[in-house]
Amino acid sequence: MTELAFVLAIPLLSALLLALFGHHRGAPEINSAGSLATLVAAAALTVRVIGEGPLVLFDEQFFVDPLNVFLIALTALVGFTTSLFSRPYMRVEHDHGRLSVGRLRLYHSMFQMFMCTMLVALSTNNLGILWVAMEAATLTTVLLVALYRTPASLEAAWKYFILCGVGIAQALFGTILIYFAAERVLGPLGGALLWTHLDVVKGGLEPTVLSLAFVFLFVGYGTKTGLVPLHNWLPDAHAEGPTPVSAVLSGLLLNVALYAIIRCKVLVDGALGTHFAGNLMIAFGLLTVVVPSFYLSRQKDVKRLFGYSSIEHMGLITFAFGMGGPVASFAGLLHMTVHSLTKSAIFFAVGHAAQMAGTQMIDDIKGLLKRSPTIGWGLMLGTLAILGMPPFGVFTSEFMILTTAIKHYPWAAAILLTALGVAFAAMFHKVQGMVFGEPTVRPLAHNPALLPVFVHLGLVLMLGLWIPPYLAEWYRQAAKLIG
Amino acid sequence: MRQLLLIDWVLITALGWLAIGLVGIVLPRNFALISRYLFPLGAALALVLALLALAAIGAAPQVRILPLGLPDLPFHLRLDALSAFFLLLLGATAAGISIYAAGYLRPGEGTAPGLHCLLYHGLLASMAMVMLADDGYAFMVAWETMALCAYFLVASEHRYAEIRRAAYLYLLISHVGAVGILLAFGVMAGSAGDYTFDAMREFSSNGYWPSVAFLLALFGFGTKAGILPLHVWLPEAHPVAPSPVSAMMSGIILKTAIYGMLRVAFDLLHVQLGWWGVLLLVIGLASALFGVIFAAVQTDMKRLLAYSSIENIGLVFVGIGLALVFKSFQLPNLAALALTAALYHCLNHAFFKSLLFLCTGSVLHATGERNLGKLGGLIHHMPWVAWLALIGALASAGLPPLNGFVSEWLLLQGFLFTAGLPHGYLNMLLPTVAGAVALIAALAGFAMVKFFGVVFLGQPREEKLAQAHDAGRLERLGLLWLAAGCVLLGLLPNVVIALLDPVTRQLLGGGLSYTAASHGWWLLAPISEDRASYSPAIFLVSIALFIPLVYWAVRRYYHGRLTRVAAWDCGFPLQTSRMQDTAEGFGQPIRRIFSPFFKRTREHPSPFDTQPRYRSIVEDPLWYWLYLPVARLVEHGTRLIAFLQQGRIAIYLLYSFVTLLTLLVLTRG
């Protein structure tokens, strides 16, 4: 109870605090402190849930079960490391004169606000509140993406706002339909939007309505997940916003959107008893893996490059959950974890790299390794990890996903492997060019915060070689919930 | 605590390598420590590993399960005869290479010494793990880690675009290959979905699935082994790596691919089909011929050796293919003969190719030149390297009484039995293949004479070569170790064959030992003495007797007067070092005879050139026929797909709109 209260309240309070004092020199410290406190609270919550099992709180509006508690912990962790990273990053941006003090205030308070919405979306039990939180997350991130106020960033933000706004609207319609169907079973006062209640009665829900509802929800939240062909906002938003924002977008927002889809999938599967939702997710998952892998080789902007890679991995996860079953869902959850850890680590490294080069153009970034070995190795290892090279954890999950696919959908496995091969060729070629060679980049004024990078990569490496038993157990339970 | 088995000790050795690497990375700049203590320590561990493997070859298989890996698929390890043999190869070769590397390492070259130490020993450890792995996941992890370490080692001089390109090509192709291997495991695990090798052994898939698995594995391991047409990365990557790494890649990493191939083809798959063997034969012959022809026309000494590696791997594949053919006809002992030849050749190649690569390393350090056109006459300045390289070259040329000859002899003996096969075409065609093998061996002789002669003999083609210095003490030690290996493996074939016997028994259920051993250590007679026999010992002894005898006789009955004069050369008056055959010149007959193999581009001088210039570039046609088209295809695909994203928000909205409507209609209908 209290833990969750803290988890949700701390970001909110620190957002307000930063809205007031965000322009002070100490703002980054407040930011990090707030994130750290959130992390601690989240850890406590996790321990609690491991100990006592699922919790339902605040007259059932909030609940925590194995599925979302690990996402909460992950979100808090990545939020914290990102805040650490953004300290020197934002300083450098400020020194380069790209950000005024006022903007820094906006950035800090919005960052915390964003974390708050994420955590609400993850921990709420009410599909409506989930929707509200997702919309709020969109609004906050729109502000963050447009932070630089350059034409490019405004364009990106605009597209982001319109596309995701429309998408979210569809999701609302889907929610209404679910409510509509549930009300006929639970009655208007029966908490017809509370997932726990729905989960109980899901067998009795009207199949046709739920299938239509799922279509709307899938298109809606799928837009935020970045499923092809709804993904078009994603590369722009990743490329034009400040790098910490790209990191949390890739690392957290996409996960949360996907989490929403999964929650709905559980209900729909219960109601339909068919593999309708699964097939939908498999189809879009495949599409979402294949298309971006072909985009990669054309990219000139490094953050755009990794944006597309995020889309690809979201597709892979969607595919995994679409297949369902203990192994695939396990792999999907694992992939969520390692992807957000790795991708945010990559963005940290990329951010500093871009600052060193003074540009995001891949062709103008060369020889990172010579100037700053840590950044160079961070980027290189991160890329190798995200490309599914053992012994990093991404390979673990991809191994499980692919082997399951070989078993059940051999044709899909072939397609996936081709796409992954193309992605490897394209992406590694570009990154190698940036990391190796004679340097064109200058060293940084402030010494970069690369602790997060290596903490993340260390975790990913560990997950590649050894998944701690309790974590595995946790994944198993979550996978059982998803089915 | 339970007492430690051999497999545990092997594991501990691998961990020891890792520990060495970590110590290196912790003290990255402490050059003295790394070169003087860590690398020799690594060499010592390699020796230990070799001894353990030696003990393990005869022993019963041992298994261990580590608490690592996936929750429901922990790392399974297994130490049986096959893995023991390849571990022996690894240890014995790596010992020489490591001790050499200890002397070879220079401060301020390529990557920081500490990092180099980590990658180098990481590579060793991962290779050991590849040999030990007993489930798909552990194997893939070890396999890709190996590729990764090798990639970083290749790229250690990454300021040159050429090297970056080579390294990229290497990692890309080996990654694609790994995908193939993964699929092969998937097929072998089948519907059971259990990825331990034991399960795969049990799982008897039927119909065309075994063939699918075999072909996938062939593709996967072929990329690493560098067989045609998957070889293009090899002549790029092997030469540009630091020489000890080149030696490791050619000497050992290629063998891991052979190991995988054997593991899949003979151990994991429950049937062996004849046409697999024929396929391997064809591919092997093609690779061998292609490799040796290209080796003969190279102008870069390390590229030459790299192509020669392709040739040798091709020969190994020929042996494996032959074994498969015999196995498919239920002739275990003949299969054992062929497989023995293949494994023997693996061992030999590991020794002489590492030796040669290390020699080029010393030459590189002494002269800074890889281009054959700028070397020559080094035997005067670096006698040690030269004479040891001569041993390597002779062995690589497959000449008695050195080791290269023994394996080729066994291979040819194997071919002599193909006439007895109960199959209409094979018994006609396969014996003639022996002719091709002989041609390949002879061409290898050509290439090796070119290599040794141009680098070490003749007059120096550049002034700076006069300052060339011989290899240091540790480097000499490493070279000596490998050269001794070449000689001993050539002299004691029966010992080696007795060593190989458990492997062939494990894989084929047949062996040579009972006949081979029956004639004593000095006489090799795999089938029977009057069938075929070869005794390198007598061979060497008699030559070694003759030479001093003749020398003594000449000196005894005649005088030994000798005066140094200028070279005669048909009395041709003014001679410069440029008048000797260059590498191109030496390769000219090959270029002429095998012209269809090459893609040649020439630059002719016009009659009016003030400084006429002639160039002839020989390239690999496969690159243009196979790889560029694929690249273009992908490029085209990207162009098509990129068209989807025009930047217009209206279009994007339309996408969502259409998606929504389609889904609605589909769901409704």
Added chain:
Amino acid sequence: MNAMLLNAVPLASQVINLCAAIMLLLGFAMLAQRRVLTLINLFMLQGLVLFTSTLIVALSTHQNHLLWSAALTLLLKVIALPYILHRLIRRLSVKWDIETLLNIPTIMLIGIALVVVAFNVAQPISQLSGTITRATIGIALACVLLAFLMMITRSKAVPQVIAFLAMENGLFFAATSATYGMPMVVELGIALDVMVGMVILGVFFFQIRQQFDSLDIRHMETRREP
């Protein structure tokens, strides 16, 4: 609650269906409308209709929290947003005439097709709908889709936003009239989001015009692949 349903007066449902029809009509009108000012007025009208329908549902089914949401609608959709929009276009002095990406008749035809699709899709739902208002959900869906189409076809930022808000209207209509409204907390949240979004957009318009010195979104096509 069935009791409630039974004594629900048919008149109310007739009125609600009338509102639904008007909603649809307004949707088409907005789709066809070229002048921004008129567009805003139409939007306001739609809000008004929404308000009335919500009010009627509230009264006829005695669900008090629907009164709140009716009030909210009045406040937000009929007063606040139109006012803000008016001020915006005056401050931004948007050109009155707006050219669409397709010519109007074609759009109308597509719109009709959409309505057919919407009804077809909504048919099973409205069949098992126990509420007094069967067809409304189909119409709500039609409104949403029409607004969607409008967003696609408009090339200026302001109309696009108005279309976006119209879509919100459709959703509200579905929520209130088809399912007697969502729980209060949700509706508050939604309203809040719409409000905040509007404010953010208001800020954006100035930024955009300052950067591109126009609100034509066709200037914002630089981030592209080829």
Added chain:
Amino acid sequence: MNFYALFAQLLELVVALVLAPILNGWINMCRAWLQNRSAPPLLQTYYTLSKLFHKDVLLAHNASTLFRAAPYIIFSCMALAAAIVPTLSTDLIFAPAADAIALVGLFALARVFIALAGMDVGTSFGSLGSRREMFIGFLAEPALLMVFFTASLISRSTSLSTIVETLAHREFVIYPSLAFAGVAFTMVSLAENARIPIDNPTTHLELTMIHEAMILEYSGRHLALIEWAASLKLFAYSCLGIALFFPFGIPEAADPLSLALAGATLILKLAVGGFVLALIETLSAKMRIFRAPEFLGTAFLLAVLAMLVHLLLETGQ
């Protein structure tokens, strides 16, 4: 292995060392007769050898140790080869030491060393000669091996003694395959021993020479050894030809009587063989170096043909 075997082995070696130069002289004599020249004496080669042995060695400045060691190595290889080939008896102590394949390897070893020696001084002609020698070598080697294979398939063995025993002492069978093999073998041995039409041992014309070009820098005792080795090589090849295609008269036992008989027959056969060689050399003209592949390719084809013929016709028996 009994005393006779050892004795026969030693005897064979001595005979080879003695007869090889004489065979050379005999061929030159026949050539001279066939070309209506006044023939040199039969022992001319001996005179040349001893003259060379007595001369000083003139060594080029940058000749390395390898250059000086090569003659001894080559000579020993050839001597060993001559000792391996069964001429007087099949019961030899060296017999198990090396079979046909090993013999090919032995020739290759000698070839590689002489080629290296040719490159060592670093003159234009030396390297040219080495290049051509290796080039001829890699064409000739497979053909030679195929010839051996045919014989081995017939006798189910690659050990020369067994081959000879099979061919000479089993029931008499006509092997058509051996006819093809014989032609192939003749062509190969012409190429390998630097005879016309591939090479001309008597010329020093820069553009055509192969063998001579390599040993251009040798003089004195080194040259003598090389020449002697060359004649040994020729002798070994002739004996091989005899052993494979006219093995009749090579005894299995090694008692003095049969050895003497064998020696007589051997000399007879060699005389005929030498005359035939001279005849071939007189009748044919030297061909351009790049016609050599065709020549040896034909030899290879014939050898393969021989093997196929054996597999088609003779496996039934």
